[in-house]
Amino acid sequence: MSAEITLRQIRYFDTLARAGQYRRAARQLGISQPSLSLQISALEETLGQRLVERHRNGLILTPEGRDAAAQAERVLREVEALAQQASPLRGGLRGTLRLGSTPTIGPYLLPRVLQRLHAAHPELRLVVRDGAPRELIEDLAAGAHDMVLTHLPVRGDSFRVQPLFREPLHLAVAPGHPLAGSKRIDRADLRGLPMLSLGPAYTLHRQVADLCDETGAVLRSDFEGTSLDALRQMVSMNMGVTLLPGLYVRSEVEARGGDVSVMPLRGMHRSIGLAWRAASGTPRAFADFAALIGAVVREEFAGVVIAQG
Structure with missing residues (x-):
């Protein structure tokens, strides 16, 4: 050589x-x-x-x-x-920790987490970057993130996963829609309805597509939202219906006197967790961070999501 x-x-x-x-x-x-x-x-x-x-x-x-x-x-x-x-991370939450987060979760959960994190662990520098779930996992494997907050499952023996909570998905319709204000939505009610979704890079897209296959709703491929806000705005203009996660509903619909009507859809939820490279082992910092998110979920989002782990 x-x-x-x-x-x-x-x-x-x-x-x-x-x-x-x-x-x-x-x-x-x-x-x-x-x-x-x-x-x-x-x-x-x-x-x-x-x-x-x-x-x-x-x-x-x-x-x-x-x-x-x-x-x-x-x-x-x-x-x-x-x-x-x-690594200083073996001793707990200090040093620098790089977190990847999907934009359908992070903005509605992490502000509460970061508030507690900075108060309890001022010596930790958390660097947060958003990305679609597929990109997050690719970047995690490449070493760009130490861990990611994402929609589960995360597949592959190269990763370890800590489930954190289950988040219900709500049906969102325009205020004047026939289903608006319904106390009970059955899946049969979705037959024939035009369904809006995020692009295929998001795991939520797969859930919406599967729901359409199951119920006979029609997935609109000519309009794909680039964010949950974009989906909500399209629904408000009666361009279709969609599924919105519970944390988003609490933050952006209920808290602002929403421009859409949202109803729980029985049996629809998504699982959220932390993932990191298996080669990292399980540093104490990762376990501490997962425990902190769990505490925020139980204490501040009880009734919105279901804590796990």
């Missing part, structure tokens, strides 16, 4: 192997594609082996590349385990 392998090269190659595309891997790493290509080429030169075959729709690992990817994963797991031994 003509040079030493660097930890950066190993991390970049691991991310590339998982992402399956240079563009996606570069985005996850926060670097340019040329920079990523340069590091991968340097790794291949050092090993004296071709690891990656480029194709129009992505890439394919060579046999040597598959072996190297497995080794890279093991190396990074061991490096992270070693880092955790000296």
